Amino acid sequence: MSPDKMIHMANQIAAFFNTQPGGDGAEKVAAHLSDFWEERMRRQLFAHVDAGGDRLDPLVLAAVAHLRQPAGQTPDA
Amino acid sequence: MKDFIIPWDDTDFGTPAKSGAPVSLIVDGIEVTVPEGTSVMHAAAEAGIQVPKLCATDSLEAFGSCRLCVVEVEGRRGTPASCTMPVAEGMVVHTQSERVRRIRKGVMELYLSDHPSDPASCIAGRDCELHDMAAVVGLREVRYGPGDNHFQPERDGRDNPRHLPRDESNPYFTFDPAKCIVCSRCVRACDDIQGTYALTIEGRGFDSVVSAGAAGDDFLTSDCVSCGACVQACPTDALIENRVIELGVPVREVITTCAYCGVGCSFKAELNGDQLVRMVPHKGGKANRGHSCVKGRFAWGYANHRERILNPMIRDRVDEPWREVSWDEALGFAADRLERIRKEHGNKALGVITSSRCTNEETYLVQKLARAVFENNNTDTCARVCHSPTGYGLGQTFGTSAGTQDFDSVEHSDVIIVMGANPTDAHPVFASRMKKRLREGAKLIVIDPRRIDLVKSPNVRAEHHLALRPGTNVAVVTALAHVIVTEGLADEDFIRERCDWDEYLAYAEFVRDPRHSPEAIEDLTGVPAAELRAAARTFAKGGNGAIYYGLGVTEHSQGSTTVMGIANLAMLTGNIGREGVGVNPLRGQNNVQGSCDMGSFPHELPGYRHVKNPEVRGIFERLWGVEIDPEPGLRINNMLDAAVDGTFRGLYVQGEDILQSDPDTQHVAAGLAAMDCVIVHDLFLNETANYAHVFLPGSTFLEKDGTFTNAERRINMVRKVMAPRNGYADWEVTQLLANALGANWTYTHPSEIMDEVAATTPSFAGVSFDLIDRLGSVQWPCNEEHPEGTPTMHVDGFMRGKGRFMITEYLATDEKTGPRFPLLLTTGRILSQYNVGAQTRRTDNMVWHDQDVLEIHPHDAENRGIRQGDLVRLASRSGETTLRAEITDRVSPGVVYTTFHHPDTQANVVTTDFSDWATNCPEYKVTAVQVAPTNGPSEWQEDYSAHAARSRRIAPAAE
């Protein structure tokens, strides 16, 4: 997937959860990504974050941090 | 094999059934009890007595014009018509007195004296009610010679001025005025059942004739939509199918289900031997109640179209011609390639696309192929590109993606919102049922950028039409909620009882904000604030409120959010959980509902259960003996992206044409071209097949057993009408492919597949072919709690427990107009064509729509020097195409509209790859475009048609 498209898609998800109450947007974006994004897509997202995360919504960055926490949930399984 | 001829009671009771307090009467000595308001004729039929009749039939209200049905009633004078006379308590009726017999004979004699007497001229034969009735009343001879009459072309050696020529303008049926008895059944069918008002009776008395449209019109040029209701209603052969004229009256019938749209009409396939003569809508069908549209009734000839491919074909490279081979060779070739990909690139390089046109059983097998044989979750379906936001949005708010009602429910609605849907074109039979309710006084609110037919059609007028700018759905829906909440119209009792109150309070605070007021969004949406306020009040205060929506809601960047907004509106007004209300996604294709139910999505096993749940995986792992991947798989557009990246290389596509139906055609083509093995399983060499290495011929719905699930969650039976011309039903082909890959599947009949679904999926636990045969159809959930299915959802509580209000903030799509692309393109469908048109383009439906046109407002056209019918270039940042302009004020200034039924226009060359935030459902409904006059096809179109012609070559068979 082109980086532009991936960034656009990730930011769209963040944009929705940014409008939701509860203050747990990062968890919700993380849950959405692991429920709907296939590993390859998540891997590409992680790589992009590692490369600086250019143009990603801060909520996506926070979500990625979340996704990486639990053991065994590493993206490149 | 099962006996597939299902007997059915087709008794015509003469007048419709009524509901009311019981009334008892005696007919010819037999006591019978019927609901108040029932006609004497209907009551007699209940007692087993058929009163002779001509102008009455139980699909129509009585009219009382022929006087053949007269009876005598003790204590009353005269001979009343039994069809128009309501029953009364204690009434004693005689249907066979000497007096009424005499009257009937006289009536019949008059009819027959103005009707051709030569038996060979009667096409309908045993189907002709006129001749039946002559026999029933015992008329043996007609005493009058043919005097002044309508049926002889010549009288006394001169042209008979009363004789009118046959109207053969409609490609599917013929009207012969000479055979018409002017009972007006056709006129009433067109008015009351179809709601089109295309027919009238012209003239009076002996001069009266049935006429289509205005003077000078024929059936084709009139408003007639070729639904066939009049043909069915006609008691003689004045209106009759051309196929019957050609092939004779069929002698056996099989009940089955239409394979076109999500209404899922039941039909009787009527045959002679194994030759299908006609399809007649089935009165017992609970979705259609005996009605149909032009597609299901007439447009099934594609099954025998010469372009249908009947033999498997393969080729090494897509620039080579196809080679016809045996099934064994084709399957072996496919299996080798798939195995090679798996070895070299891993199992995640393979995937499937299930079809929303195939049966539940076939779809189930295709996703099983991915999960059990490829061992991944790379399965998706074209529902991705239409109703995936419904799944997400309703799942979040109600706990299930299911539409909440059955179609009968509309008969109890008082206010109906139709949003982003065009039922008269896309769901015609449901539209007819809705229009009937509207004529009875229900109010209609249309929310659509375009003035769809429902906004203003004969005897139906929308109370409010909110013609919003494409892409602003969320703003409008939220503003409706704003009005309801701030004006104190919310149903707080319902909300307290059924929904999460705290979430409601947060939601109410959100929508109350003045930035969501109709006034604040007027400039953005183009909807006058006063109109929007009025619509909100009408909906909130008008009684039972029902919302019907379509792809104009889902196919947006904020598709899922709009669905949530709609669910909010229904909860806010307490319009959930009973008849007449609800949230009703109008699904496009016949089995979109079913393909989603069957686990076609990459994150869900059958029954909408996420693959991450170990208990759910366990059910299938134990049954299938494989480990199921706990990770979600790739969605269609993700598969194509991965293909371009080189990590996805093999795809089995059953019954879908992703190249034509998916957005951004050039991107789809690039993805397909990058794969090593594309297997297309279809009826025709569709556009996707241009990039395929293996072609497996498919079977039509007439050639297999199985089930379809319509937009009401109704599981309808599809029954084999004839043997598959390609040799195998589609479920058999998938099984052969799986077995070529070593799967060892042993299904011998689709009923076994449904048994497996029932055994693994709680909402289908009670479903079996036997149950469906017994009940005719069943709406899931069907299980121990609901052994006969569930017409209305969320009756006592939401599926998820408490209904959940969701915050729906409007966010502008990134697809924005600007100086280069100043107009917004939105897309849709028309009645006579279906989806990518692969079937309907191969029928006579082409007389109604032979090309896609671009609707443009006169103002925008004038600015660009475009005249009616001009060839124009339609360009977006994705691509460009050309088509003809249709200048109309149905669209607002700044908006243009087209359909996507024809591959040579390919509206999807122009649509972009933006998609719904939650589900990646493409944003078909908003594309920034420019339109300009041109004088030839775009370069892309020329390349494309050259490429298509090249890829479709089939090598002559080598001997």
Ligand code: SF4
């Ligand atoms: S085919 Fe349908 S629309 Fe046409 S005249 Fe008959 S009833 Fe009316």
Ligand code: SF4
């Ligand atoms: S296309 Fe739809 S409305 Fe028309 S006959 Fe088929 S199921 Fe019914």
Ligand code: FES
């Ligand atoms: S059937 Fe009753 S008047 Fe014609």
